[in-house]
Amino acid sequence: MAKINETKKMTFKVFRFNSETDYLPVYKDYTLDIAPGEVMLDVLNRIKWEHDGSFSYRRSCRHGICGSCAIKVNGKATLACKDRVSDLVETFGEDLVI
Ligand code: FES
Helix, strand or coil, rough: CCCCCCCCCEEEEEEEEECCCCCCCEEEEEEECCCCCHHHHHHHHHHHHHCCCCCCCCCCCCCCCCCEEEEEEECCEEEEECCHHHHHHHHCCCEECC
16 A cells, blocks of 8 residues: 655544434544644544544543553554554555544
């Protein structure tokens, strides 16, 4: 699979559920420009800051120690603050589901 060597537009499919409006969970797409070296926590932060303020997740140390930022990407357990988007693209291709 191709590595990310320059800023690249990517769409992330994110599993969402709002108990006040949704009967069932849904996947929503968020498109972001991803720079080389960005980690999944950068993606989560930017989804919240740039697209949807209701998007919530946990994080604490940002050094791969506490485990608070554990998420699944394409079914693989990852630490969002540690795993680079480019490494996940290399493993799974550009269709990443969070
Ligand atoms: S924020 Fe602590 S392991 Fe990621």
